[in-house]
Amino acid sequence: xxxxxxxxxxxxxxxxxxxxxxxxxxxxxxxxxxxxxxxxxxxxxxxxxxxxxxxxxxxxxxxxxxxxxxxxxxxxxxxxxxxxxxxxxxxxxxxxxxxxxxxxxxxxxxxxxxxxxxxxxxxxxxxxxxxxxxxxxxxxxxxxxxxxxxxxxxxxxxxxxxxxxxxxxxxxxxxxxxxxxxxxxxxxxxxxxxxxxxxxxxxxxxxxxxxxxxxxxxxxxxxxxxxxxxxxxxxxxxxxxxxxxxxxxxxxxxxxxxxxxxxxxxxxxxxxxxxxxxxxxxxxxxxxxxxxxxxxxxxxxxxxxxxxxxxxxxxxxxxxxxxxxxxxxxxxxxxxxxxxxxxx
Ligand code: XUL
Ligand code: MN
Numbered sequence: 001x002x003x004x005x006x007x008x009x010x011x012x013x014x015x016x017x018x019x020x021x022x023x024x025x026x027x028x029x030x031x032x033x034x035x036x037x038x039x040x041x042x043x044x045x046x047x048x049x050x051x052x053x054x055x056x057x058x059x060x061x062x063x064x065x066x067x068x069x070x071x072x073x074x075x076x077x078x079x080x081x082x083x084x085x086x087x088x089x090x091x092x093x094x095x096x097x098x099x100x101x102x103x104x105x106x107x108x109x110x111x112x113x114x115x116x117x118x119x120x121x122x123x124x125x126x127x128x129x130x131x132x133x134x135x136x137x138x139x140x141x142x143x144x145x146x147x148x149x150x151x152x153x154x155x156x157x158x159x160x161x162x163x164x165x166x167x168x169x170x171x172x173x174x175x176x177x178x179x180x181x182x183x184x185x186x187x188x189x190x191x192x193x194x195x196x197x198x199x200x201x202x203x204x205x206x207x208x209x210x211x212x213x214x215x216x217x218x219x220x221x222x223x224x225x226x227x228x229x230x231x232x233x234x235x236x237x238x239x240x241x242x243x244x245x246x247x248x249x250x251x252x253x254x255x256x257x258x259x260x261x262x263x264x265x266x267x268x269x270x271x272x273x274x275x276x277x278x279x280x281x282x283x284x285x286x287x288x289x290x291x292x293x294x295x296x297x298x299x300x301x302x303x304x305x306x307x308x309x310x311x312x313x314x315x316x317x318x319x320x321x322x323x324x325x326x327x328x329x330x331x332x333x334x335x336x337x338x339x340x341x342x343x344x
Contacts, residue, residue, distance in 0.1 A: 139181030210238035238283035
């Protein structure tokens with residue numbers, strides 16, 4: 001049953017990690033880049049998501065960059081994989097301490113835009129037309145630090161500069177309300193959607209929705225996705241789970257709230273998301289306690305959870321749901337859904 005789905009699964013190399021956190025050093029050995037790429041097919045994944053500097057260091061000159069990207073392309077294609085997106089990592093470099101597109105320093109803003117254009121060049125070399133912008137540091141620790149009205153305009157300008165740099169590239173905004181910043185300027189999918197229609201080419205700007213990010217904003221991921229699906233703007237997802245309003249946990253999909261995960265899968269099924277070309281990205285982290293030998297289990301388990309929930313979603317009796325809705329029998333509907341989740 002599961003094998004018949006047209007879903008394509010992806011993740012980023014950062015999802016195989018050493019377990020280091022702000023309070024402690026690595027607990028697992030670093031896995032070499034090439035070895036990570038070799039894990040994908042073994043785990044039943046189809047494509048790779050990259051940050052620009054996952055592909056090659058940000059400091060390389062153009063010739064060295066072209067050569068390095070060609071090597072990664074060979075490696076990825078050699079494994080029968082494709083590249084889903086490139087995301088410029090605009091939150092680690094010394095020039096992005098105070099934000100990237102919204103930094104108060106004009107030089108730092110220029111760096112962020114140049115770095116984003118370079119990410120587009122890398123995407124092109126890899127045969128990929130998606131750029132993901134997670135606006136990590138576009139916000140503040142204190143309200144007074146930046147002019148918030150100017151900041152919104154600067155984000156639009158940065159998106160426009162990228163649309164202008166390449167007439168084929170698509171920009172996918174991945175919104176998150178906080179972390180690393182106290183408050184993000186565009187905290188939700190809705191904020192970015194409101195803004196994308198004011199860019200130079202709205203047809204090439206969409207969203208990637210991450211479950212944990214919606215939950216952190218107090219929103220239900222399936223409703224966030226439904227909103228973007230109605231607009232035909234849901235171009236990718238990062239499925240995972242999150243235990244309440246705290247730091248971004250990136251837990252295994254469905255591990256906290258099975259019903260929430262079921263509703264997420266149901267909305268993707270209902271919209272025939274896979275047919276529109278969208279991938280099922282899994283942005284999940286292994287627990288810090290995980291041993292080296294088990295360091296990819298969270299990825300395999302997340303994919304398996306998704307597929308099992310597809311089966312559950314497909315087994316739902318649509319007529320029964322409609323009858324409950326018509327009769328306003330939401331108690332009955334709820335009990336039916338709970339039974340489905342218990343495979344009863
Ligand atoms: C951060 C996050 C990132 C993006 C890619 O919370 O989700 O890993 O998905 O930059
Ligand atoms: Mn993500």
